[in-house]
Amino acid sequence: MFDGYATALAIVHRGRMWRSRDPEGGLPKTSVLAEQVISPGAPLWVEDLTDHPVSAGHPLVVGGDHLRFYLGVPVLSRDGAVIGVLSVLGLHPKPFDAMKLRMLQQLAEFVADECFRQLGALELEETQSALSAFVKAVPASVMVSDREMRVLQASLTWLTSAEGRGSTFRVVLPLERIGHESAEAAPIETGGGVATLEPERALRVLAAEDNPVNQLVLKTLLQQVRVEVFVVDDGQQGPGGLARP
Known part of the structure; x- marks a missing residue:
């Protein structure tokens, strides 16, 4: 879609911003251009960064790589909250193109779905880990099943015995x-x-x-x-x- 331009993804989670081009977190914690997308929750197309009031004096514009073009679209959650920004940057100005903007928005929707799929898998893993620890720790036999009555977790306490009180055996x-x-x-x-x-x-x-x-x-x-x-x-x-x- 943007031949010769660079792309970047920024995801905001638990108050921190993760960048695909800076996974180790060496850059500042916030991005002035990304904030222009996150705050209103709307796309931002800047044909020439030297003409934009926020970016005109940015170090990457007046020096360094001499960036000239920026396009950012919000990555939205299912309830409409902004969880990140998918952006395109270039060294040359680029006039507005409604079709390419829509294509990038569709790609941002795919990114959002993938984020929630990964987040759901992570939360499920954390829940199962906590559940497994609970089942192993409780002083009783516990079996956890899903709605289809398939066993998800089961404790190993199948025999308990106490002197003077007797023994309990559990058999399946x-x-x-x-x-x-x-x-x-x-x-x-x-x-x-x-x-x-x-x-x-x-x-x-x-x-x-x-x-x-x-x-x-x-x-x-x-x-x-x-x-x-x-x-x-x-x-x-x-x-x-x-x-x-």
């Missing part, structure tokens, strides 16, 4: 839900008529739990996947609980 069992139709008796033909196949016996589980609420929750959850639950109030009763008919 991958069980598939069995449809009701599989539990129904299926008729078959025999030589003497029609017989019925008994449904497959459900999985039987012995649970030792002294809390009535936990007993109810355990039974309710496991019965939904056709698991037959036998509950004893004391772990010392052992596997004898499964001897029931």
Whole structure:
């Protein structure tokens, strides 16, 4: 778009200005020309910098590189705030060109989208790091999932034990839900008529739990996947609980 001219990007974040042509921050913290774009939030096309009141006496205009042309367009956030300036500089005056101005504005929109994509990725990384530290530090088992119930974070505290108070074990069992139709008796033909196949016996589980609420929750959850639950109030009763008919 601007053959023979230099381009520069300045991004303002947390009170500091980052420049693509000065990533180490050797230049002054502010730019008088960029400020002319940031303050009103509008493009600035200066055909000849020696005629502009702000830049006429600038060191880069009266000396140094002898800049003559400047074009700056604001990089806008989604709410309309100015987060930076995309600019073009040259050693020769350049008359106004509405088409090139619009093309540079479109490029600034792309820059804004990329800035927010990178910022979003950075914020997500910081959030996940803080969440991971929290999950590892809490004195309990914690699982964090997204809206699709996919596990994002899980603590490693699966066993806790305290002398005189007992131990808590946490186990994850991958069980598939069995449809009701599989539990129904299926008729078959025999030589003497029609017989019925008994449904497959459900999985039987012995649970030792002294809390009535936990007993109810355990039974309710496991019965939904056709698991037959036998509950004893004391772990010392052992596997004898499964001897029931």
